[in-house]
Amino acid sequence: METLKVERGRVARVVIQRPEVRNALNTETLQALIRALKELAADDEVRVIRLESAGDRAFCAGADLREVAAAQTLSERRRYFQQVGDVVAAMLKAPQPIVARVQGHALAGGMGLVAAADFVVAAKEAQFGLPEVDLGLFPMVVMAPLLRVLPRRVLWEMILLGRRLTAEEAEGYGLIHRAVERSQLDEEVARLAETLAQKSPSVLALGKTALWSVESLSIWESLASLKDWSALLAGTEEAKEAIGRFLTRSS
Numbered sequence: 001m002e003t004l005k006v007e008r009g010r011v012a013r014v015v016i017q018r019p020e021v022r023n024a025l026n027t028e029t030l031q032a033l034i035r036a037l038k039e040l041a042a043d044d045e046v047r048v049i050r051l052e053s054a055g056d057r058a059f060c061a062g063a064d065l066r067e068v069a070a071a072q073t074l075s076e077r078r079r080y081f082q083q084v085g086d087v088v089a090a091m092l093k094a095p096q097p098i099v100a101r102v103q104g105h106a107l108a109g110g111m112g113l114v115a116a117a118d119f120v121v122a123a124k125e126a127q128f129g130l131p132e133v134d135l136g137l138f139p140m141v142v143m144a145p146l147l148r149v150l151p152r153r154v155l156w157e158m159i160l161l162g163r164r165l166t167a168e169e170a171e172g173y174g175l176i177h178r179a180v181e182r183s184q185l186d187e188e189v190a191r192l193a194e195t196l197a198q199k200s201p202s203v204l205a206l207g208k209t210a211l212w213s214v215e216s217l218s219i220w221e222s223l224a225s226l227k228d229w230s231a232l233l234a235g236t237e238e239a240k241e242a243i244g245r246f247l248t249r250s251s
Contacts, residue, residue, distance in 0.1 A: 004032035011048045011193045012040050012096075019055025025109055026064035030083040037090035047197040049094060050189065051117060052101040059100075059126065062108025062142075065135070084109055084141045091116040092145070092212055095205030097196045101189045102126050102167075102176065111175075112142030115149045118208070119196070120176035121189050122167040128175060129164035130155075148215060150175055200242075206233050 003026070007013040014036050016023045025033075040046050053059050063084070071077045091098055091113070102122035106114050107129045114120050114128065130139045139146070139159060146155055154173055157163045167179035180188050196204070210229040214222040233239055 002032075003029040004036060006036045006040070008040070008043065008046065010045065010197055011050060011190075012043075012046045013050045013052060014040070016053040016060060019053070019057065021064065022058035022061035022105070023053040023055065023110070024061045024064040025084065025087075026067050027080065027083060029064075030080075030087055033087045034083065034090050037087070037094055041090070041094040041096065044201075046096055047199075047201055048193045049096050049098045050101060050193055051091075051098055051113065053103070056104060058104040058110070059102040059106040059122075060110030060113055061105070062110050062112075062132075081141055084112065085144075088112055088116045088141065088145055095208065096201070097204055097208070099189060099193050099196070101185065103182070103185060105129070108132055108139060109142055111139075112145060114175065115142065115145035119192055121178045121180060121185065121192060122170065122176045123182040123185050124167045124179050125182065126167045126170075126179075127164045128158075128167075128170050129162065130158045131162060133159060134162060200238055202236060202238055203233065 001017055003016070003018050005013070005015040005017055007015075014033070016025075016029060016033075018024060018026075018029060037049070040049055063080075068077070068080065071080055097118040098116075099119045099121065100114055100117035102114060102120060103126065104123070105127045106122075108131060111128055111130060130142075132139045143155075150158075150173055154165075158165070165173065165175065167176065170176045171179045178188060206229065210226060214225050217225065
């Protein structure tokens with residue numbers, strides 16, 4: 001079986017298919033994810049991307065530790081973790097919103113996928129954790145997106161003390177958007193994806209790009225940059241037509 005399944009369409013599906021190893025990310029899977037995300041990002045027919053995984057036990061357990069252990073040189077290890085970073089980057093750069101369906105535990109790099117997604121719906125029994133320190137590692141790459149969605153002290157507790165978050169705790173901290181019963185997971189993901197698919201793709205793409213472009217700027221730099229993004233968007237034919245319809249209805 002291929003490690004990744006891709007279904008194209010208005011709402012595209014990307015499914016990690018390694019349930020026998022809790023959907024751990026080996027090089028084959030990482031490279032397939034990078035290719036799929038870039039191809040879907042360039043497809044004008046795709047309005048939303050659903051990121052999922054096979055099986056019931058785990059959404060993603062992170063790095064494939066057998067492959068990490070087998071890497072004998074620094075360059076081999078760099079190459080592996082570069083691919084993890086490239087997946088996160090491809091998710092952030094995709095113009096379409098990415099909805100993650102989390103049916104089981106999301107650990108280590110799996111939490112990185114969760115943090116890089118634009119929307120996350122999880123089953124209530126899912127858990128979120130960063131066990132790297134107990135393995136002599138540290139969640140270096142995935143800290144980049146996690147620092148932007150979790151309170152620093154919560155993240156520090158997860159990294160150093162191994163604290164795991166329940167889905168409901170993750171919702172409370174803003175790591176995920178909804179914690180639902182397993183029986184409602186597919187319905188909620190489909191509802192959310194369909195709602196997003198009805199939005200203007202150009203508006204969502206520009207808004208997503210603008211958000212990440214000002215993430216590290218000061219408040220003053222952000223204001224200066226975002227006024228230009230607003231002016232650009234307001235000048236599009238789509239915005240002019242939508243504003244015109246609104247003004248006609250309200251007059």
